[in-house]
Amino acid sequence: MQLSHSFAVLLAVIPIVVAQSAVWGQCGGIGWTGPTTCDSGSSCVVSNPYYSQCLPGAGSAPSSTASPPSPTNSAGLPGSTSTVNGLNALAKTQGKLYLGTATDNPELTDTAYTTILDNNMMFGQLTPANSMKWDATEPEPGTFTFTEGDQIADLAQTNGQLLRGHNCVWYNQLPSWVTSTTWNATGLTAAIERHVSTVVGHYKGIPSSSDQLPTQANLPFQSPDAWDVVNEPFNDDGTFRSDVFYDTLGESYITIALNAARAADPNAKLYINDYNIEGTGVKSTAMQNLIQSLKAAGTPIDGVGIESHLIVGEVPTTMQENLEAITALGVEVAITELDIRMTLPETAALLEQQKSDYQTVISTCMAVEKCVGMTLWDFTDKYSWVPSTFSGQGDACPWDENLVRKPAYDGIVAGLQS
Numbered sequence: 001m002q003l004s005h006s007f008a009v010l011l012a013v014i015p016i017v018v019a020q021s022a023v024w025g026q027c028g029g030i031g032w033t034g035p036t037t038c039d040s041g042s043s044c045v046v047s048n049p050y051y052s053q054c055l056p057g058a059g060s061a062p063s064s065t066a067s068p069p070s071p072t073n074s075a076g077l078p079g080s081t082s083t084v085n086g087l088n089a090l091a092k093t094q095g096k097l098y099l100g101t102a103t104d105n106p107e108l109t110d111t112a113y114t115t116i117l118d119n120n121m122m123f124g125q126l127t128p129a130n131s132m133k134w135d136a137t138e139p140e141p142g143t144f145t146f147t148e149g150d151q152i153a154d155l156a157q158t159n160g161q162l163l164r165g166h167n168c169v170w171y172n173q174l175p176s177w178v179t180s181t182t183w184n185a186t187g188l189t190a191a192i193e194r195h196v197s198t199v200v201g202h203y204k205g206i207p208s209s210s211d212q213l214p215t216q217a218n219l220p221f222q223s224p225d226a227w228d229v230v231n232e233p234f235n236d237d238g239t240f241r242s243d244v245f246y247d248t249l250g251e252s253y254i255t256i257a258l259n260a261a262r263a264a265d266p267n268a269k270l271y272i273n274d275y276n277i278e279g280t281g282v283k284s285t286a287m288q289n290l291i292q293s294l295k296a297a298g299t300p301i302d303g304v305g306i307e308s309h310l311i312v313g314e315v316p317t318t319m320q321e322n323l324e325a326i327t328a329l330g331v332e333v334a335i336t337e338l339d340i341r342m343t344l345p346e347t348a349a350l351l352e353q354q355k356s357d358y359q360t361v362i363s364t365c366m367a368v369e370k371c372v373g374m375t376l377w378d379f380t381d382k383y384s385w386v387p388s389t390f391s392g393q394g395d396a397c398p399w400d401e402n403l404v405r406k407p408a409y410d411g412i413v414a415g416l417q418s
C-alpha cells in the first residue's frame, strides 16, 4: 500500500536520536528531529522558532547588557537594583506561561526599545496595542488590511514569543461605516461574523508574510495563544455598555462573536477583556454573571482578561479573592494590560509605592493557579498611553522614558518570586 511504503522510506531517513544535546548544541526548532533536552548544567532556550540552543545554566540571562540595573533613574530618583535580567524567564520558572508586553508598530523603529522588546527572556508574549483592532483591519466593509498586524505577529514569531490577538469586537476604534450605519440585527450579525472570522482566521496557522520565513514547506504560522474577542462590554456600574453592538443585538452580540472566533481558530483561548474588574464589586459581578450564562448556554469562553490599568496606592485589596471567584466559574484569567499610573511629578515615595503595587498585582497572579500570564501595557513610559489619556498622570511603566529600569521592575521581580 502506498501509505505504508512512504512511511517505511520516511523511517529510514530519520536519524538515530541521541538522548541529550551538549551545551551550545541545538535542542529544538521547526524541522529539528534531534534531542530536545540538554546535558545537566545547561537548559534549552528558544532563540527563534527554527533554533533552540542548550545554554549553560538554567534560565541564565542573555548576554545583552541593554538596560542593566541602575541605582538611579533618569531623573536622579531611586532606580532598580535587581540583577534579574529576564522577567519572562523568571515567570516561566515559577510556573506561568509568560510575562509579556503590549507594543505598537511606530515603536518598532526604535532600536534601543526593540533590543529590550525582542529579548524573549524578558518578554515571552506580545500584544499589538492597536494594529489588530477593527479600524485597522477592516477600514471599509469587507476590505481587510493586515500589514501592521502581521508585522507584530511576525515579530513575535521571530522572537519566539507568544501572541495575543487584540481585539475583535469593541465599542471604540471602530471605522465610521460600523458606527454610522443604521443596522438591523441580520445585517450587523453578518458584519460581526465576517469581521471576526476573517481576522481570527487570518492569524490562524497561516504564514502572514511568507517572504520573511525560510523556504521550508508547510511552516505553521504561530497562531495567537489567546484572543480578546469581546473588549470592554460593561459600564462601571455593571450594566452593559450602550454601543452599536448592544443597542442592535443585545447581549447576543457576545455569543455571535465568540462562536465566530471559535469556528475560525479552534485552538485560540477566547477571552472577554475589561477594566475595573480587578477587585470585587458590581462590575466584576456582572462579568461573572455573563461568564456563567455563556457557560450555561454552551457558548465557547475560555478566559477573562483583567486589564489592570491601576493607580499608585489604589490596588484593590480584594484582587486575589476576585480572581479566585472568576476562575471558580471554569475559566482562566490573565493580567492583560498592566500599568500603574501616578499623579505627576514622580517622587521617591511614589516610585516606592509603585514598586509595592506592581509586586502586589504580580504576586496575586502568581497566587491564583488559573491566572496564566501577565502583560504590561507597554514596558516604558516613553510609549505609555497614560499621559495623553489621563491629564497630569503618567510614569506608569516599569522602565522610564529613557528605558532605564525603575523600582517597579524590582517589584515585578519580587512578585514573580513570591
Ligand SMILES: *[C@@H]1O[C@H](CO)[C@@H](O)[C@H](O)[C@H]1NC(C)=O
Pocket (backbone or CB within 6 Å): 183, 184, 185, 186, 187, 188
Ligand atoms: C437588514 O439590513 C440588510 C443590510 O445590512 C438589508 O439588506 C436587509 O434588507 C435588511 N433587512 C430588513 C428586514 O430590513
